[in-house]
Amino acid sequence: MIFLRRQLPLLVTLITGIVFAAQYYVPHPASEQMLTSATKWLQIIGGFALVLGVSSLFHVHAVKIRRKEAGWGYSFVLYVSMLGTIAVGLWSNGKEAVDGAMTVFGWVYNFMMVPLQGTMFAILALFIASAAYRSFRARSREASVLLIAAVIVMTGRVPLGEYLIPLSGDLSQWILNVLNASVRRAILIGVSLGTVALSIKIVFGLERSYLGGGKE
Amino acid sequence: MRGKGLGVRGYGRAMTQRVILAVSVIGLSPSFVSAQTPLSPPQDVRVFDTPSDGGGSLTMVWSPASDESAATKYQVLLSEGTTVPDPATMKVVAEFPANQRYVREAKWPWWTRPVERDQHQFTLRNGKGIELKDGSSYLITVARVSGDDRAIATPVQATPQPNWINWNQMNNLILALLFGGIVFYSIGIARKREIFLRRIPGLAAVDEAIGRATELGKPILYLTGAHDMHDPSTIAAAIILGRVAKRAAAYETDILVPHRDPITMAVCQEITKQAYLEAGKPDLYKDDSNFFITSDQFSYTAAVDGMMLRKKPAANFFMGSYFAEALLLTETGASTGAIQIAGTDSDHQLPFFVTTCDYTLIGEELYAASAYLSREPVQVGTLRGQDIGKALILGVLGIGTIVATLGALLDAQWPQLFLDLFKDVK
Secondary structure, eight states: OHIIIIIHHHHHHHHHHHHHHHHTTOOSHHHHHHHHHHHHHHHHHHHHHHHHHHHHHHHHHHHHHHHTOTTHHHHHHHHHHHHHHHHHHHHTTTOSEETTEEOHHHHHIIIIIHHHHHHHHHHHHHHHHHHHHHHTSOOSHHHHHHHHHHHHHHHHHSHHHHHHSTHHHHHHHHIIIIIIHHHHHHHHHHHHHHHHHHHHHHHTTSOOGGGTOOOO | OOHHHHHHHHHHHHHHHHHHHHHHHHOOOHHHHHHTSOOOOOEEEEEEEOTTSOSSEEEEEEEOOTTOOTTSEEEEEEEESSOOSOGGGSEEEEEEETTOOBGGGSOOOTTTOOSOTTSEEEEEESBTTBOOOTTOOEEEEEEEEETTEEEEOOOEEEOOOOOSOOGGGHHHHHHHHHHHHHHHHHHHHHHHSOOOOOOOHHHHHHHHHHHHHHHHTOOEEEEOOSSOTTSHHHHHHHHHHHHHHHHHHHTTOOEEEEESOHHHHHHHHHHHHHHHHHTTOGGGOOGGGEEEOOSOHHHHHHHHHHHHHHHOOSEEEEESOOOTHHHHHHHHHHHTTOEEEEEESOGGGHHHHHHHOSEEEETTHHHHHHHHHHOOHHHHHHHHHHHHHHHHHHHHHHHHHHHHHHHHHHTOSTHHHHHGGGSOOO
16 A cells, blocks of 8 residues: 555656656657657546546535535535536537537627636736835835836836936836846746756655655 | 759859950959859768757758858758759759858857858758658758859758757756756755754744634635646645645644645645644544635636635735736735735746735745755755755856856857856757
8 A cells, every 4th residue: 555655656756757857858759759648648637637626616615505604605606607607518519609600608608707807807907006006115225126116117118208208218128137137037047946956856756745745 | 963053164164264364464353353253162061960859850061162242142952862863953942141051150069069160051951841751861962153153062962860869958967967966965964964044034934824823713725826736836835735734733723725726636635634644633634625616717816815805814825836816816815914925936926926925935935945844854955955056057157257258358269168068059
């Protein structure tokens, strides 16, 4: 049992980790084919895993409805929406339009799903404004620097700002291309090293907590 | 072999003799003489399978002519098979000004460069009307064209083949192995003696956040990001979840982990279960603490926002990779008054996290979190290895800048020997 739960996954991780790291250095079509096959297998496994996810979703909300927990009405709406969408999806054969005519499934997607997603995305504009207000209050030296840099960049990025203060265009480009880009690169170097180090630990079995923790 | 080309050249030679005679009589300038020099075919033409590639490609190199300019052109000629009766009938597959396509423009590092940098090179690839089959022989040559005059070099036979090793990337492999060696060495050192870890405020606040949730009797919300388990940042988030869940179990505080990916959910269920076992509270573990919502970005965001507003978790953790949903999540969380700790390697979302969260783990700190929270020698040693790697990169950046500047000032080629070692060459 311990072999199946521990040693076998570690062995699979070691072998696949080394093989796919080596794949990066092998340009032969056989190597590319192997990568393509593995990617397809991952998609197939992902498809099966979706069953796991949907069953979890059904279970969590079924419990809420059964126990009449606070907000159980939302769970009921979720059940109705999901089962309804599955039903119309099957009825429309998974197609949004047939011979140019929109199916019920297409209607649900275009007139319910898309506007809802658009609404969520639109809220972002308001949240950016409120977040900017909070961070630009010059309460400390760092916040003041941020405020000044932000004002220069905002002025330099709009035609009217550059018309009123011609220098702001070049200055904002300098802030973005020199100060901002160098810091971003520094962060990315750190992230890349962290990624490589984590990968080494996982491939060689030094990091095992993703298997369910525990040391034995 | 040169058929039509030779005919043109023969006419050119006769004309040149007459012009030289005229020069000797009336004393015209030398530039006029060179304009009438017969066109010589490209010299030292070599064609070979493009090294370090996946096949379907041939590379040709040849010496530059002494008098080439944008006025003259080169044509690349291709023919299937091993013989061709007349090179002039070969298909023209490329044409370009004679002062272009040098080896120095190609991204060959010095250890795979087949000829000197001042030579011409052209790489023929499958596509755009060219079909090169691996294992089939082709005749290729290059012609020099000036007006109606054309001089064709002797065709060369070559066969494209796929290669098993990309030698261009050997520097990358050596650096990766070097870094791996440094990590293992650092782990060995960490096992022998204690290594200092600087304080990371975001991680030091984990206990504070869990303690606050315990005091208020409210749950902890933990998100693992937008990606699935193929992304190292999600793996790092899952590892940190284990540490957070262990402390939450010890404090007997509920933890909610909504997921966007079912596989990540399954992995995190195991991690959480193990954390409760290690904390000695297996009876408190709930399978439903990790649950799937949806893979859709904004549907997931709406669901988590609703959860924040209804359940009002006292502590929100945002670990992993995020996109546009970052601000929607954290701003909603901030409005509920929860203590918020974020950790991400998505540099484009960092400003939003810094603005709306109490603590933010920036970039590599996400990967350092596991070491910081566990203090295990393996984890701490890896962290030291990363630091040594960063010091090396910093050194290379400094030395590289000086060497490249010297190379530009002195117009020297030797700096390339150093710079190529640290270049990402595909």
